[in-house]
Amino acid sequence: MFNKKEISRIFDQVMNIWIKPEMERRKLTGQIKDGFELKRAQIIFTLGKSSEIKFNEEVSIRAEVKVNRSIIKGEDIKESDIEKIERFIVDYPLNSGHITLFRFSNKWIIIFDARYNKGKIKRTLDISRDFYESAKDDLEKGRLIPFYENCWNSAELSSVCHVLCRGGKNKGHGENVKDFVEWSELGNVDKKHAEALSRLKDLRKTKYSLSLDFKTENSQEFMKIVGEMIDDAEKLASTIKSIPNQEYC
Secondary structure: OOOHHHHHHHHHHHHHHHHHHHHHHHHHOOOOOOOOOOOEEEEEEOOOOOOEEEEHHHOOEEEEEEEOOOOOOOOOOOHHHEEEEEEEEEOOOOOOEEEEEEEEOOEEEEEEEOOOOHHHHHHHHHHHHHHHHHHHHHHHOOOHHHHHHHHHHHHHHHHHHHHHHOOOOOOOHHHHHHHHHHHHHOOOOOHHHHHHHHHHHHHOOHHHHOOOHHHHOOHHHHHHHHHHHHHHHHHHHOOOOOOOOEEEO
């Protein structure tokens, strides 16, 4: 949670770095006229592209609210009808980050999400879950060699989600494990998850070596940890506001 001073500093930085220069540029090109009143602004950050800046009607914002009277479907809702705002919903490209400012009830609201690739993360997680379900079925039927292969596939894909969130990409097995281990050492993910990923990378090789070492492993524990890894990665693609409904006066 940010305090008032921090929110004020964020607001000023966004205005000075992106919004004011863009307003001046649009004035010079005749896109906005004297007397222009800024009500909404949004900066969209997309990997490999320059930031995109939107004003007023170009910015789409919705709100989930609790009302204080019966509302007929399709009826306009006034501010006086609102008992409580549950949350604001900002529209922006799924794989991009954003900073959005808008005025509501004579106050500025600031919402931002610096995570990238939420669409790609969701798709990667869908595949990870498929491998997890296959691993579960293999374990139930005692097929341990394919079990560890599918467990590894699920765990690796879950670990890649953390890289995608930071704007990176899938680099290959060795680099993916190295990146996830380093990420765990910084305290960003559970070290047990990194240890399990490293071990699964070795266990999947039993299909080539024909070793029976995998029989001494705790397969149920691997299932538990890989399930936790999926749950953790899933949070990366959820809608989280870094400054939830905070105001700047």
